[in-house]
Amino acid sequence: MKVLVAVKRVVDYNVKVRAKADGSNVDLNNVKMAINPFCEIAVEEAVRLKEAGTATEVIAVSVGDKSCQEQIRTALALGADRGIQVETDGPVEPLVVAKLLKAVVDKEQPQLVILGKQSIDGDNNQTGQMLGALAKMPQGTFASEISVDGDKLNVTREVDGGLQTVSLSLPAIVTTDLRLNEPRYASLPNIMKAKKKQLDVYSPADLGVAVTSHLTQVKVEPPAERKAGIKVADVAQLVDKLKNEAKVI
Amino acid sequence: MSTLVIAEHDNSSLKVATLNAVAAAQAMGAGIDILVAGASCGGAAEQAAKVAGVGKVLVADNAAYEHQLAENISLLIAELGAAYDNIVAPATTNCKNTMPRVAALLDVAQISEIISVESADTFKRPIYAGNVIATVQSSDAKKVITVRTTAFDAAPADGGSASVEAVSAVHDAGISSFVSQEVAVSDRPELTSAKIVISGGRGMQNGENFKLLDGIADKLGAAIGASRAAVDAGFVPNDYQVGQTGKIVAPDLYIAVGISGAIQHLAGMKDSKVIVAINKDEDAPIFQVADYGLVADLFVALPELEAKL
Numbered sequence: 428m429k430v431l432v433a434v435k436r437v438v439d440y441n442v443k444v445r446a447k448a449d450g451s452n453v454d455l456n457n458v459k460m461a462i463n464p465f466c467e468i469a470v471e472e473a474v475r476l477k478e479a480g481t482a483t484e485v486i487a488v489s490v491g492d493k494s495c496q497e498q499i500r501t502a503l504a505l506g507a508d509r510g511i512q513v514e515t516d517g518p519v520e521p522l523v524v525a526k527l528l529k530a531v532v533d534k535e536q537p538q539l540v541i542l543g544k545q546s547i548d549g550d551n552n553q554t555g556q557m558l559g560a561l562a563k564m565p566q567g568t569f570a571s572e573i574s575v576d577g578d579k580l581n582v583t584r585e586v587d588g589g590l591q592t593v594s595l596s597l598p599a600i601v602t603t604d605l606r607l608n609e610p611r612y613a614s615l616p617n618i619m620k621a622k623k624k625q626l627d628v629y630s631p632a633d634l635g636v637a638v639t640s641h642l643t644q645v646k647v648e649p650p651a652e653r654k655a656g657i658k659v660a661d662v663a664q665l666v667d668k669l670k671n672e673a674k675v676i
Numbered sequence: 677m678s679t680l681v682i683a684e685h686d687n688s689s690l691k692v693a694t695l696n697a698v699a700a701a702q703a704m705g706a707g708i709d710i711l712v713a714g715a716s717c718g719g720a721a722e723q724a725a726k727v728a729g730v731g732k733v734l735v736a737d738n739a740a741y742e743h744q745l746a747e748n749i750s751l752l753i754a755e756l757g758a759a760y761d762n763i764v765a766p767a768t769t770n771c772k773n774t775m776p777r778v779a780a781l782l783d784v785a786q787i788s789e790i791i792s793v794e795s796a797d798t799f800k801r802p803i804y805a806g807n808v809i810a811t812v813q814s815s816d817a818k819k820v821i822t823v824r825t826t827a828f829d830a831a832p833a834d835g836g837s838a839s840v841e842a843v844s845a846v847h848d849a850g851i852s853s854f855v856s857q858e859v860a861v862s863d864r865p866e867l868t869s870a871k872i873v874i875s876g877g878r879g880m881q882n883g884e885n886f887k888l889l890d891g892i893a894d895k896l897g898a899a900i901g902a903s904r905a906a907v908d909a910g911f912v913p914n915d916y917q918v919g920q921t922g923k924i925v926a927p928d929l930y931i932a933v934g935i936s937g938a939i940q941h942l943a944g945m946k947d948s949k950v951i952v953a954i955n956k957d958e959d960a961p962i963f964q965v966a967d968y969g970l971v972a973d974l975f976v977a978l979p980e981l982e983a984k985l
Contacts, residue, residue, distance in 0.1 A: 443939055444804040453808050465921075521776070522785050545921065550803055551788045556746065556776035565747050565852035568773050571914065581855065585914045586769040587868075587923070592855040593745070599851075605904065605921060606914060641785035645798065645811040653946055656967035658958075662980040665952065665970050673950045673967065675872070675929040676896060676985070 428538035428575075428597070430473040430482045433528060434466040434502050436495040437548045444548075450646040462498040465543025467505075468603040471610040472573065473541050474506035481575050482539070484508050488531055490515055490524050496626065503621035504613035510626040511535075515638060521549075523631075523638055525557035530634035532562050537598065539580065544569050544602040555602035565595040569604040677705035677796065680734075680757055682765035682775070683712045685720035687742070690727075692869045693766035695830035698727055700823040701764045702831060703793035709734060710838070711756060713749050715742035721840055728835040736843040743854035744770045750777035751847035757782065757818070767822040767924075779820040786820045787812060791827035805920040805943040825868065826926035826947055860915060867916070870899035872929045875918055875945070876911070877903035879934020879955065879974055883911040888975070889933065891982040901925065901945075903935045919944035934974050937962030954978075 438444055439459040447454045462470075476482035487502035488511040489495040499510035513527045532540060540562075545552035559566035567573065567582025571590065574581045580595045585604045613621075631638050659665045669676045679701040684691040694710070701708045708729060712721045713736040721735040734756060740748045753774065757763040763778060765771035767789045779786035790799040791809070798813045799821070867873065874889050874896070886900070893900050901923070902916040918925055920943040930948035935941060937953070937960055945951070946965055953966035956973050963969040970977060 438804070440940070444807050446808045453804065520785055522780060522783075525780060547920070548804055550805065550920070551786070552772050553776035553779070553786050553788060556773065557780035557786075559746070560750060560777035560780035563849075563851075565849070566773070566777075568746070569769060584769075586857075587915065588857070588859040589913060589915045590858045591743075592857070593743075594853045594855050596851045604914075606908065641814060641816050642787070643813045643815070645813050647803075647808050647810050650802065650806055650809050650946075653951075653965045655964045656951075656969065658963070658969045658971060662970065662972075662977055662984055665968055666981070666984045668968050669929070669950070669952070673929070675950050 428482055429484050429486065429535060430476060431532065431535055431537035431540045432469050432473045432485060432487050432502065432507060433540070433542040433554070434470060434487055434489045434498050435463040435543070435546045436460055436489065436491055436498045437463045437546050440464055440547055446647040446649050450648055452644070453647055462501050463543050463546045465545060465603050467610045468605070468607050469541040469543050470502045470505050470507060471608045472603060475608065477506065486511060486535060486537070488513065488528065490519060490527050492517055499626060500621050501613065503624045504618040505611065509624055512626065512628045513634065514628055514630055519638055520641060521551050521553040522557055522641065523636070524554050525561055526636045527631060527634055528554070528558050529561040530636055539597065539599060539601065541601045541603065544604055555600050559600045564598050564600050566600040566602070567593055567595055568602040570601050571604050571606045573601055678707040678760045679704055679762040679764055680760040681708060681710045682753060682763065682771055683710050683720060683724055684766050684768045684770060685712060685714060685717065687714040687717040688719040690720045690723040692830055693768050693825045694724070695727060695833060696825035696828045697764050697766040697823045698730065698831040699828040700790065700793060701762065702729055704762055704796065707731065711736065711753065713741040713752055715739050723833070725838040725840050726834050726836050727838070728832040730836050730838040733838045733840045734843050735840060736845065738846050740846055740848040744774070745852050745854065746774040746777050747849040747852045748847050749774050750781060751849060752845055753778045754781040755845055756843065760818070762819045762821060764821045764823060766825050771822055775820055775822055782818055782820065784816040784818055784820055785814060786822065787814060788822050789824040790821055791824050805939050806946065807939065824924060826924050860913060864893060865897065865899045867899045867901055867918070867923050868925055871927055872896045872898035873901050873925050873927045874898045874931040874933065875901035875903065875935060876906055876933050877935030878905040878909065880906060880911055886912055888978040892978065892985065895982065895985040903941045932962050932966070933978065935962055936960045937965065
């Protein structure tokens with residue numbers, strides 16, 4: 428079966444992002460960019476399905492300006508077969524991303540779409556579910572284990588109380604949680620090979636999707652700062668402070 | 677202004693997260709109804725009717741809703757939501773699963789994990805693991821919103837007398853089914869609503885050592901949590917994880933033991949009232965947010981702490 432994997436270009440997870448002083452936006456000047464960690468897990472899972480003989484082709488798709496081709500190439504280096512970029516001017520809202528992905532799904536007819544559960548920039552946790560609703564597909568979100576069983580997909584999900592397993596009719600959507608797998612590193616030969624893999628570029632108009640905006644970012648600001656407190660000398664002093672100063676025990 | 681709040685419940689009882697969502701809805705204005713969708717969920721509906729400030733409780737009681745499958749429930753909420761200005765849900769894993777489907781069905785944006793209501797159409801929400809707070813304004817006539825539960829004090833569970841109305845609509849998409857659930861059974865309070873939380877990190881070294889936290893948790897009536905590192909290493913199950921992608925907690929007292937304090941972990945606990953850090957590395961970033969820091973070997977400090985409580 429064909430597997431479609433969505434990847435997003437985001438600020439590297441080690442970077443501590445700050446608001447600009449004028450509050451107009453976050454400061455992303457000269458910041459290291461990377462593939463969203465959850466998307467990397469999605470690519471790894473798709474590649475493992477191919478290595479296991481379950482998947483026949485893995486297609487990596489990203490929505491964004493030209494720079495996101497870098498993250499598509501990363502996915503190709505990790506083992507995806509070909510790439511698709513939907514070119515937009517800068518970031519678009521999750522609902523629009525979902526509509527663009529729906530159009531790609533209609534074109535490619537994958538049996539499985541794997542996405543990260545959230546991107547670590549917007550922390551929205553929406554796109555996979557929205558795509559599920561638009562494509563009328565079932566979803567296994569926050570997945571920690573998946574297995575294909577004929578025309579069904581079993582997904583074990585990380586939920587508030589523990590783990591839940593659901594059975595989905597294919598085609599289906601999966602969004603990845605942290606423990607689904609541990610992504611591999613791309614080898615140098617594979618990075619070189621990835622440069623020659625097919626990468627198609629579409630515009631939203633090619634896909635018949637209007638890029639709309641429902642939300643306006645009015646301003647950004649730093650969160651209320653916590654001040655570092657004091658170091659206590661020993662356990663006795665700690666218990667005393669908690670009882671008599673903070674009065675929390 | 678009218679708001680439909682989606683209840684988080686286990687059919688027999690209402691979860692506190694629902695009360696946090698009601699509080700957020702109240703900040704948007706009056707006219708609040710609650711939807712309880714489940715199977716044999718009369719118990720949860722009865723509790724929902726007692727919540728202060730609620731006009732009406734809609735109860736959709738059907739086998740199709742028993743396990744909160746997003747494919748089915750989203751269709752129900754999208755249908756019922758047509759009559760409301762806002763659809764508001766707590767940011768639990770259930771609602772995070774379902775609500776974006778609702779938004780897409782209604783062709784509107786979802787505003788995820790709001791922490792404050794600025795006006796009828798403007799909200800604050802954390803982005804970049806809480807390192808930045810964004811103020812966003814929605815141009816949608818109908819708003820689909822999830823609420824960060826720690827940011828809103830729970831509405832009173834008693835004092836209301838809402839009418840209860842059965843909803844006959846049955847939506848079974850027929851594309852997904854429930855197989856099984858592994859739920860940890862514990863006598864301890866729930867992590868997200870506990871007044872005191874004690875969490876262990878990589879420094880705990882193994883799952884067996886988490887027992888060192890048990891005695892302290894028992895004495896304090898605390899819930900036990902963990903950092904991602906401890907969960908990834910298999911010390912404890914996933915539902916212990918506190919952080920950007922795990923649970924968000926804001927107890928009166930948070931005790932971080934053997935946790936270095938990566939920004940992803942801080943995102944899940946830095947709104948706690950009092951933070952204690954116990955770590956042998958005095959340069960660990962956790963000390964930058966801790967009210968009380970103890971530089972010590974946790975294997976010495978924990979038994980001593982338990983003895984002194």
